[in-house]
Amino acid sequence: MTPLLAVRGLGKSFSGNTVLSDLDFAVHAGEVQALVGENGAGKSTLIKVLGGVYQPDRGELLIDGEPARLRSPRDALARGIVVIQQELSLAPHLSAEENIFLGHFPTTRFGTVDHGEMRRRAKELLESLSIEIDPSVPVGRLSIAQQQMVEIAKAISLQAKVLVLDEPTAVLDEKRVATLFALVARLKAQGLGIVFISHHLEEVFRICDRVTVLRDGRKTGEAPIGEIDQEWLVARMIGRDFPAHARQARRSGKPALELRGLSRRGEFEDVSFAVHEGEIVGLAGLVGAGRTEVARAIVGLARPSAGTIRLHGQDVRIDDPGTAARLGISYLTEDRKAQGLLPNRPVRENATISSLGRFTRLGVLNLVRERTYVRDMIGKLDVRSAGMGTEIRYLSGGNQQKVLIGRALAVEPKVLIVDEPTRGVDIGAKQEIYALIEQLVARGVAIVLISSEMEEVLRLSDRIVVLRRGRVATTLSREEASEETIMRSAALAA
Amino acid sequence: MLRRVGAGRLGGLIALVVLIVIASLLSDRFLTVPNLLNVLRQIAIVGILAMGMTFVILTAGIDLSIGSILGLSVVLYAGLLESWGLPVAITLGMLAGAGAGLVNGIGVAYAGIPAFIMTLGMLSFARGLAFIYTGGTPIPILDETFYNFGNGYFLGIPIPALVLIATLLVSAFVLGMTPFGRSVYGIGSNEEAARMSGVPVRLYKTVVYVISGGLAALAGVVYSSQLGIGTPIAGQGYELDAIAAVVVGGTSLFGGKGSVWGTFIGTLIIGVLANTLNLNGVDPFVQQLVKGALIVVAVFGMSRANRT
Numbered sequence: 165m166t167p168l169l170a171v172r173g174l175g176k177s178f179s180g181n182t183v184l185s186d187l188d189f190a191v192h193a194g195e196v197q198a199l200v201g202e203n204g205a206g207k208s209t210l211i212k213v214l215g216g217v218y219q220p221d222r223g224e225l226l227i228d229g230e231p232a233r234l235r236s237p238r239d240a241l242a243r244g245i246v247v248i249q250q251e252l253s254l255a256p257h258l259s260a261e262e263n264i265f266l267g268h269f270p271t272t273r274f275g276t277v278d279h280g281e282m283r284r285r286a287k288e289l290l291e292s293l294s295i296e297i298d299p300s301v302p303v304g305r306l307s308i309a310q311q312q313m314v315e316i317a318k319a320i321s322l323q324a325k326v327l328v329l330d331e332p333t334a335v336l337d338e339k340r341v342a343t344l345f346a347l348v349a350r351l352k353a354q355g356l357g358i359v360f361i362s363h364h365l366e367e368v369f370r371i372c373d374r375v376t377v378l379r380d381g382r383k384t385g386e387a388p389i390g391e392i393d394q395e396w397l398v399a400r401m402i403g404r405d406f407p408a409h410a411r412q413a414r415r416s417g418k419p420a421l422e423l424r425g426l427s428r429r430g431e432f433e434d435v436s437f438a439v440h441e442g443e444i445v446g447l448a449g450l451v452g453a454g455r456t457e458v459a460r461a462i463v464g465l466a467r468p469s470a471g472t473i474r475l476h477g478q479d480v481r482i483d484d485p486g487t488a489a490r491l492g493i494s495y496l497t498e499d500r501k502a503q504g505l506l507p508n509r510p511v512r513e514n515a516t517i518s519s520l521g522r523f524t525r526l527g528v529l530n531l532v533r534e535r536t537y538v539r540d541m542i543g544k545l546d547v548r549s550a551g552m553g554t555e556i557r558y559l560s561g562g563n564q565q566k567v568l569i570g571r572a573l574a575v576e577p578k579v580l581i582v583d584e585p586t587r588g589v590d591i592g593a594k595q596e597i598y599a600l601i602e603q604l605v606a607r608g609v610a611i612v613l614i615s616s617e618m619e620e621v622l623r624l625s626d627r628i629v630v631l632r633r634g635r636v637a638t639t640l641s642r643e644e645a646s647e648e649t650i651m652r653s654a655a656l657a658a
Numbered sequence: 659m660l661r662r663v664g665a666g667r668l669g670g671l672i673a674l675v676v677l678i679v680i681a682s683l684l685s686d687r688f689l690t691v692p693n694l695l696n697v698l699r700q701i702a703i704v705g706i707l708a709m710g711m712t713f714v715i716l717t718a719g720i721d722l723s724i725g726s727i728l729g730l731s732v733v734l735y736a737g738l739l740e741s742w743g744l745p746v747a748i749t750l751g752m753l754a755g756a757g758a759g760l761v762n763g764i765g766v767a768y769a770g771i772p773a774f775i776m777t778l779g780m781l782s783f784a785r786g787l788a789f790i791y792t793g794g795t796p797i798p799i800l801d802e803t804f805y806n807f808g809n810g811y812f813l814g815i816p817i818p819a820l821v822l823i824a825t826l827l828v829s830a831f832v833l834g835m836t837p838f839g840r841s842v843y844g845i846g847s848n849e850e851a852a853r854m855s856g857v858p859v860r861l862y863k864t865v866v867y868v869i870s871g872g873l874a875a876l877a878g879v880v881y882s883s884q885l886g887i888g889t890p891i892a893g894q895g896y897e898l899d900a901i902a903a904v905v906v907g908g909t910s911l912f913g914g915k916g917s918v919w920g921t922f923i924g925t926l927i928i929g930v931l932a933n934t935l936n937l938n939g940v941d942p943f944v945q946q947l948v949k950g951a952l953i954v955v956a957v958f959g960m961s962r963a964n965r966t
Contacts, residue, residue, distance in 0.1 A: 484858075529836060
């Protein structure tokens, strides 16, 4: 069968960097094609070529078997190729029906918008897709999941033949994912070709018919979903095996950081726990349990209303992150974009912004020493970028995170608080970040790990403090801790 | 990648060279030593103001009050000179400039007033002070030494130009070679991230307005010594010329990106343009038009260069 959309021998480079090379990829009617790969594997670039944003440097693009050129996203749209980005592109103040028909409103004889006809057609369309949304509500008032549905409905109204969904489930909870997948199944039955991108591999097995794996801009595997398993996928994505992680709790030293009855009104209450040198304490809990709030109070970003913080046996007062850093407490933020990156500054400056003092003599920066230090750090943390002069916004999520870890380490912390350290980074970088955390703890650093990923908490922590509604629900030893015991303490009312 | 890093400044430099080539083709007098020194003398005041403005804009702020602060310092120099002598007059005038900057800084960094509003208020306030102090009439300056400072030469170079170059070098050093300068870029790039990294954000934000106010008073020294008069309307609208020089020089109004070298080039571009229009006898009203167009075109060109 002729694919609806295909690329053959596709190559694409940006200022000398090859991003895609010799790639074959095809989408058939009535098929869900998964596209998986680490961040930076070339998925986004491929999507942009399919969507007419980028032109191929080499190779050709075929629509219904015929070579075609897509000069712009508009071109792609006209040929029935619709890409739905992670960041939705709806007009929040317009209603669902207005969004769906934006650009091709049904009109009356006088050239004005025919609201009745628009309402009728919107209802019909949403019904045919079994989407339960009131078409007259402004989309800004709809949930993200519903907005996604509106965007898909819009695509269908544009006579889409190929629908590319770029990580549609990243922003959805489990129930909404099921609704989305039901819709995808209906579209597939209607004969659309669908490209589905996700970091969650189990989803790929749930709804896809075929999978294509990319690594470093090349295809490293393609197979019908029934013939493969998760390990097959992971091996092709990262090109190496996972280390096993069953182990004993570490033997830890003296207490490094102790919280005693720490409270902050409206956020958390009477939180007490200790972290020892050479130990990782996991801070688990549901979203909103107060984990990040506790961390922010420790590093002086918010003032506790009661309780004390002890560091190496002495009470300390921490008013701002600068003081925390001088005392040897470093915090790796959960919100890399808003609170971590200096986006338009080079990697070098991002790495040293919190530790400029160590490169300063008599008020003057020693740029040579700084450079040497950063070069060394980039090597140790395996940051992959064009160089330390590259603006950090051009790096992949994983590499950005490594630079921020480097920044936290540059103050030579005795206590390191890492908040969602692997959020938004790919599988390979995740493993490297784990290895890094393990190295640090082996050197005697006391680490507090905040993470919503159960697997991560269980793998790394020696003890786990579970917070529930701002209070310590329980502390679990490594032996006691399991997904079940944590969830039970975190989620069940006392 | 390299192109990306250097695009802003390189683009400005190329524009300057092109402009110089055109200017020398249009008039024989352009590429002569006296004329070039004259250009340097003429750009000194706005150049010094633009250096201070660069600090502020790098933190994603803006300082609309520098023209008025210049005016305030100018009347203080003129008024205090007679009875207190030159050193005291200069010191007090400079302190007034830095003090006005300090008020701006505290308002912006500690009280959280938007920089645009805070410095707009200071624009009116400082100008008001200058008028009250003089009663609206200019004060003549009759000090030989002072006059020579503004109109004399050192090693064949006009002294105002030397002041500008010294300001440039010190500013470049502070921005490039000190933790403070590095933090200024950090604050402009992502203030919250800078705060989380232990940068004393509020203190440093205050300091950039003090620098801006202080440099406005320094520009006031050049202004009053060049003209030999302390007039309360001195420097009106100069803040906009300074902003123009900064953005033509490739510094982003969103903060975190740019340099005083770029600002220097931006000042030169505007100065050379004005000079060449003058040499060719272009109507001053038309000059305004050309300058306006140049600013927009230059910034548009640079944003294009940055994108590819």
